[in-house]
Amino acid sequence: MSRIVVLGAGVVGMTSAYALAKKGHEVCVVDAAPGPAEAGASFGNGAQLSYYYTDAMASPSLAANIPKYILRLDPAFRVRLTLSPAFMAWGLRFLGNATQKAFERNTTDILELGLQSRSGIADLSEKLEFDYSKTGKITLFSSKKSLLKAEGLSKLKNRYGAGQVVLTREQALEKEPALAHYGHFFEGAIWSPHDEAGDSSLFCRNLRVLLERDYGVCFLFNTKVRRIQTRANELVGVTAETEEIQCSRAVISLGAWTAPIAKTAGISLPIWPVQGYSLTVPALTLAPVASITDTARKTVFCRIGDRLRIAGLADIGPVNGKFKEDRFRTLLTTAKGIFPKAGDYDGEVHAWTGFRPVTPDSKPVVGPTRVKGLYLNCGHGSLGWTLSMATAEKLSELVGTFSAHCSLISDLDGCHLRRSGT
Ligand SMILES: Cc1cc2nc3c(=O)[nH]c(=O)nc-3n(C[C@H](O)[C@H](O)[C@H](O)COP(=O)(O)OP(=O)(O)OC[C@H]3O[C@@H](n4cnc5c(N)ncnc54)[C@H](O)[C@@H]3O)c2cc1C
Numbered sequence: 001m002s003r004i005v006v007l008g009a010g011v012v013g014m015t016s017a018y019a020l021a022k023k024g025h026e027v028c029v030v031d032a033a034p035g036p037a038e039a040g041a042s043f044g045n046g047a048q049l050s051y052y053y054t055d056a057m058a059s060p061s062l063a064a065n066i067p068k069y070i071l072r073l074d075p076a077f078r079v080r081l082t083l084s085p086a087f088m089a090w091g092l093r094f095l096g097n098a099t100q101k102a103f104e105r106n107t108t109d110i111l112e113l114g115l116q117s118r119s120g121i122a123d124l125s126e127k128l129e130f131d132y133s134k135t136g137k138i139t140l141f142s143s144k145k146s147l148l149k150a151e152g153l154s155k156l157k158n159r160y161g162a163g164q165v166v167l168t169r170e171q172a173l174e175k176e177p178a179l180a181h182y183g184h185f186f187e188g189a190i191w192s193p194h195d196e197a198g199d200s201s202l203f204c205r206n207l208r209v210l211l212e213r214d215y216g217v218c219f220l221f222n223t224k225v226r227r228i229q230t231r232a233n234e235l236v237g238v239t240a241e242t243e244e245i246q247c248s249r250a251v252i253s254l255g256a257w258t259a260p261i262a263k264t265a266g267i268s269l270p271i272w273p274v275q276g277y278s279l280t281v282p283a284l285t286l287a288p289v290a291s292i293t294d295t296a297r298k299t300v301f302c303r304i305g306d307r308l309r310i311a312g313l314a315d316i317g318p319v320n321g322k323f324k325e326d327r328f329r330t331l332l333t334t335a336k337g338i339f340p341k342a343g344d345y346d347g348e349v350h351a352w353t354g355f356r357p358v359t360p361d362s363k364p365v366v367g368p369t370r371v372k373g374l375y376l377n378c379g380h381g382s383l384g385w386t387l388s389m390a391t392a393e394k395l396s397e398l399v400g401t402f403s404a405h406c407s408l409i410s411d412l413d414g415c416h417l418r419r420s421g422t
Pocket residue numbers: 007008009010011012013030031032033036037038039040041042043044045046047048049050223224225226253254255256257261274275276277278311312353354355356357378379380381382383384385386387
C-alpha cells in the first residue's frame with residue numbers, strides 16, 4: 001500500500017483518512033487550518049445525522065420560490081444572481097434537477113448513502129466521544145398541504161426502512177413536550193425515529209486522536225494548498241504555500257473550496273458554496289430532546305450535550321466568505337420566535353457561518369479523476385457529516401480498484417454515486 005495524501009481535514013477528509021488507513025494505506029492529511037474541522041462547514045453545522053431526512057436541495061418547490069428568494073421575501077433563503085459563467089452553469093444544472101422525478105431520485109439516492117453511513121457512525125461512536133444522541137427527529141409542517149406532500153415522500157422513504165410516522169399536532173406534543181412552547185402554529189409533523197445527532201467538530205477532533213494513535217496517520221496543519229501538480233496526466237505532488245508535497249496519490253476533500261483546487265489539475269467540478277449560519281447557546285430545561293426541523297422557517301434545533309445548536313439560512317449567489325451580521329441576526333430572531341424558552345439567547349451565543357459544498361443534484365462526487373492518482377471525495381452539500389462514512393468507504397474501495405491505472409471520468413455523472421443496481 002502506498003502513501004495517500006488527503007487534502008482537507010473536515011469531516012469528509014477525516015473519514016476518508018480513517019477508511020483508507022483501515023485498509024492499510026499510509027495516510028497524511030493536509031489542511032490550512034490549525035486543526036481538524038476548524039475552518040470549514042464541519043465546525044458549526046446543524047449537528048444532524050439525518051439518515052432519512054435526505055431531501056435534495058433542488059426541488060420543484062425551491063424552483064417555484066426562486067423569484068421570492070431573489071426579492072428577499074423569505075428570510076431563510078436568498079438568491080443573488082451573478083454573471084459568473086461557473087455560477088450560471090451550476091445554476092442551470094441545479095434547475096435541471098428541480099423536477100419532481102429528479103428530486104425523488106436524488107433524495108432516495110442520498111438516502112441509500114445515509115443508510116450506508118449509519119452503521120459506520122454507530123461503530124465509531126463506540127470508539128469516540130462526540131455528544132452522540134439517538135433521539136430521533138420531528139419535522140414540523142405549518143399547513144395541511146405541506147404535510148400531505150411530505151407524507152408522500154415519507155411513504156417512499158419508508159420503503160427503505162425509515163420508519164417515519166405522520167403525527168397530528170397532539171401526537172407531536174406528546175412525543176416532544178417542549179413543543180408546548182413552540183412559538184408558531186403547526187398543523188402536524190413527521191417523526192423520524194432513526195435520525196441521530198452529535199457534534200461533528202468534536203467527532204473530527206477525537207477522530208484525529210484515534211487516527212494518530214491507532215493508524216499512524218500524519219497531519220500537516222497550517223498548510224494551505226495552492227495547486228495540484230501533474231505531469232503527463234499523472235499526479236506528482238501538491239504545492240502548498242509553505243512546501244512542496246511529493247505524492248503519487250491524493251484525495252481532494254476541501255469542501256466548498258474543492259472546485260478551485262481541482263481546477264489546477266484541469267478538473268471542472270460544479271460545486272457551489274451555499275452559505276448558512278448557526279448559533280449555539282446553553283440549552284435550557286425547555287429545550288427539545290428530539291431534533292426539530294421547522295420546515296416553514298427552514299431552521300433546525302438540536303441538542304448537543306448541554307448546548308442547543310440552531311442552524312439555517314441558505315444564501316445562494318456570489319461568494320465572498322464573509323460573516324454577515326444581518327443574516328446572523330435573522331437566524332437569531334427566527335430562533336427566538338420558534339423556541340423562545342429553549343436556549344439562553346441572552347447568555348453566551350456562539351455565532352458561526354459556513355458553506356455547504358452543493359452539487360446540482362445534491363449528491364457527493366466520489367472516485368478517481370482523469371488524472372492518474374488523483375481522487376475526489378467532495379460535494380456533500382447539506383449532509384456532509386451524515387453521508388461521510390459511506391462516501392469514505394466508497395472512496396477506499398475505488399482507490400483500491402483504480403490505483404494501478406488511469407480511470408477516465410468524462411463527465412460528472414460518471415463519478416457521482418449511483419443508485420445501487422443501476
Ligand atoms: C449551516 C449549515 C448546516 C449544516 N447542517 C448539517 C447537518 O445537520 N448535518 C450534516 O450532515 N451536514 C450539515 N451541513 C453540511 C456539512 O457541514 C458539510 O457537508 C460538511 O461539513 C462538508 O465537509 P467537508 O469535509 O467536505 O468540508 P469542510 O468541513 O468545509 O472542510 C474543508 C476543509 O478544507 C480546508 N481547506 C480549504 N481550503 C484549503 C486549502 N487551500 N488548503 C488546505 N486546506 C484547505 C478547510 O480548512 C477545511 O478544514 C451543514 C452545513 C451548513 C453550512
